[in-house]
Amino acid sequence: MIWNETIECMDREEMRKLQGIRLKRVVERVYHNTPFYRKKMQEMGVTPDDIESIEDIVKLPFTVKQDLRDNYPFDLMAAPMSEIVRLHASSGTTGKPIVVGYTRKDLSIWSEVVARCLTAVGVTKQDMVQVAYGYGLFTGGLGLHGGIENLGGTVIPMSSGNTQKQIQLMHDFGAKVLACTPSYALFLGETIKDSGIPREEFLLKTGIFGAEPWTENMRKEIEESLGIKAYDIYGLTEIIGPGVGGECECQNGTHLWEDHFFPEIVDPVTLQPVEPGQQGELVFTAITKEGMPMIRYRTRDLTSLNYEKCACGRTAVRMARILGRSDDMMIIRGVNVFPSQVESVILELPEFEPHYLIIVDRVNNTDTLEIQVEVRSEFYSDEMNKMISLKKKITDCMQSVIGIQPKVKLVEPRSIERSMGKAKRVIDNRKLV
Amino acid sequence: MLIKQLSIFLENKRGRFTEVAKLLGDAGINLTAFTVAENSDFGILRLIVSDDEKAIDILKEQRYAVSVTDVVCLRCPNVPGSLAKVMDIITNAEIFVEYMYAFSQGDDANIVIRPDNLERCVEVLKSNKLILLAASDLYKL
Numbered sequence: 001m002i003w004n005e006t007i008e009c010m011d012r013e014e015m016r017k018l019q020g021i022r023l024k025r026v027v028e029r030v031y032h033n034t035p036f037y038r039k040k041m042q043e044m045g046v047t048p049d050d051i052e053s054i055e056d057i058v059k060l061p062f063t064v065k066q067d068l069r070d071n072y073p074f075d076l077m078a079a080p081m082s083e084i085v086r087l088h089a090s091s092g093t094t095g096k097p098i099v100v101g102y103t104r105k106d107l108s109i110w111s112e113v114v115a116r117c118l119t120a121v122g123v124t125k126q127d128m129v130q131v132a133y134g135y136g137l138f139t140g141g142l143g144l145h146g147g148i149e150n151l152g153g154t155v156i157p158m159s160s161g162n163t164q165k166q167i168q169l170m171h172d173f174g175a176k177v178l179a180c181t182p183s184y185a186l187f188l189g190e191t192i193k194d195s196g197i198p199r200e201e202f203l204l205k206t207g208i209f210g211a212e213p214w215t216e217n218m219r220k221e222i223e224e225s226l227g228i229k230a231y232d233i234y235g236l237t238e239i240i241g242p243g244v245g246g247e248c249e250c251q252n253g254t255h256l257w258e259d260h261f262f263p264e265i266v267d268p269v270t271l272q273p274v275e276p277g278q279q280g281e282l283v284f285t286a287i288t289k290e291g292m293p294m295i296r297y298r299t300r301d302l303t304s305l306n307y308e309k310c311a312c313g314r315t316a317v318r319m320a321r322i323l324g325r326s327d328d329m330m331i332i333r334g335v336n337v338f339p340s341q342v343e344s345v346i347l348e349l350p351e352f353e354p355h356y357l358i359i360v361d362r363v364n365n366t367d368t369l370e371i372q373v374e375v376r377s378e379f380y381s382d383e384m385n386k387m388i389s390l391k392k393k394i395t396d397c398m399q400s401v402i403g404i405q406p407k408v409k410l411v412e413p414r415s416i417e418r419s420m421g422k423a424k425r426v427i428d429n430r431k432l433v
Numbered sequence: 434m435l436i437k438q439l440s441i442f443l444e445n446k447r448g449r450f451t452e453v454a455k456l457l458g459d460a461g462i463n464l465t466a467f468t469v470a471e472n473s474d475f476g477i478l479r480l481i482v483s484d485d486e487k488a489i490d491i492l493k494e495q496r497y498a499v500s501v502t503d504v505v506c507l508r509c510p511n512v513p514g515s516l517a518k519v520m521d522i523i524t525n526a527e528i529f530v531e532y533m534y535a536f537s538q539g540d541d542a543n544i545v546i547r548p549d550n551l552e553r554c555v556e557v558l559k560s561n562k563l564i565l566l567a568a569s570d571l572y573k574l
Contacts, residue, residue: 375442377498380440380442380498380499380500381477381500382438382440382477382479382500382502382547383477383531383532383547384470384472384477387442387477388472409474410442410444410475411444411475412442412443412444412496412497412498413496413497413498414496415444
């Protein structure tokens with residue numbers, strides 16, 4: 001099923017024309033309404049008249065997260081505050097949060113794109129969807145919520161946490177779809193198992209997971225643990241929230257809704273566009289947004305784009321699985337390490353639970369990498385040498401994948417914190433001056 | 434003639450063993466024998482207790498990583514040379530000992546053995562007229 005066939009299956013040339021028209025309009029909007037963009041464009045000697053087609057996007061300046069902080073709270077708005085009907089914010093781990101504003105039209109675009117994502121994975125108006133993303137300033141809960149209502153499905157607005165109740169209502173109401181972070185999905189799977197309620201008594205069939213990067217192995221793990229099909233939904237607060245793109249039933253790349261969010265891939269160092277299909281940093285321009293349209297916003301997400309038509313019939317560009325946010329990349333003893341690499345190793349090995357914690361530190365001027373993992377109950381042994389060889393096995397696998405030898409620490413069952421929202425999987429204790 | 438030994442995986446963290454001891458103590462479960470194998474970041478606590486099923490339930494409920502292993506326990510005189518005699522029999526029968534521990538009580542010494550081949554070990558010890566303790570004997574101690 002396709003929610004908006006005209007757009008999702010549009011001829012690529014037609015799409016580029018549409019994007020060009022919309023780009024011109026949004027550039028005019030920000031040039032006239034947002035001093036920040038006007039100043040930047042003037043510095044580069046660009047005016048809205050220079051934008052005639054989507055190809056001209058390369059003439060425009062980039063925007064980065066720091067720009068949102070510097071313009072906190074409302075200086076990046078391109079609509080008067082009287083037109084802004086909702087605010088969301090993302091919790092900055094350091095310093096100020098970033099704030100985004102939506103006009104009524106922005107909200108309707110949001111519920112449109114989320115409805116596309118839901119439809120793409122087979123959700124219909126007959127279905128009940130349990131939203132276990134946090135509601136509030138975080139875009140996850142309300143973003144999904146609007147999309148489900150637009151589709152005509154039934155929302156269970158659970159928000160995150162309260163895991164026992166999540167399971168009870170999922171069971172009693174007969175939710176068919178679950179929307180939350182992949183790490184919370186795992187925790188729910190574990191808790192359902194513990195609850196002793198037979199899996200057959202749940203109607204759950206589909207999961208829509210996002211808000212944190214996850215690996216293909218994590219998908220398998222969740223699908224097995226919950227007995228569902230698991231799909232990626234992609235988004236970021238700065239652009240709109242969840243629904244910037246989503247997977248279809250082919251599970252072969254995340255379709256980006258490029259009639260609203262124009263994607264580019266650039267080399268993160270030179271900022272030049274990469275060859276089609278090459279990996280680089282994902283950059284978005286929100287070409288239809290009114291409240292706070294981002295121009296060439298650098299997501300820090302590393303991925304590649306595939307413009308071939310998908311087996312599902314959609315022509316909408318597909319994004320490869322995100323290797324990691326370049327912000328997440330750890331440089332340990334000079335080696336680039338992504339948490340997603342660590343995750344893929346752990347999920348590859350049947351002896352370990354899919355939960356982990358990475359602790360980076362610096363001892364005597366040398367970086368240390370500790371990875372804490374839990375052994376699955378059936379693999380605990382009374383023999384020390386078996387436990388030690390288990391530890392050696394995972395250490396060796398890690399070393400071959402990430403290129404440096406980590407210190408693996410086997411920890412007790414359930415001692416790694418289970419996340420209700422975005423999992424905190426890396427602790428970097430290095431004090432870098 | 435086999436005894437059920439519980440093995441618990443514990444991180445080397447302050448107070449972990451205390452918690453286990455207290456948990457079992459509060460449930461009225463007695464520790465007949467125990468030993469700890471440790472390395473730098475974790476240990477394996479091996480226990481023989483008065484009520485293994487109850488202990489397993491309690492430990493699992495508290496999310497301890499507990500597994501059950503069959504071991505043999507033999508009794509020999511608490512005098513110099515008796516361990517050597519036992520070990521000689523085991524070695525000659527080509528049985529490999531994964532680990533063992535012992536505790537003595539007055540005139541008796543009790544040796545808990547986890548051999549690589551349990552059946553054969555029992556057979557060899559029996560044929561050499563050594564006294565193997567049953568679970569019920571141990572819990573009386």
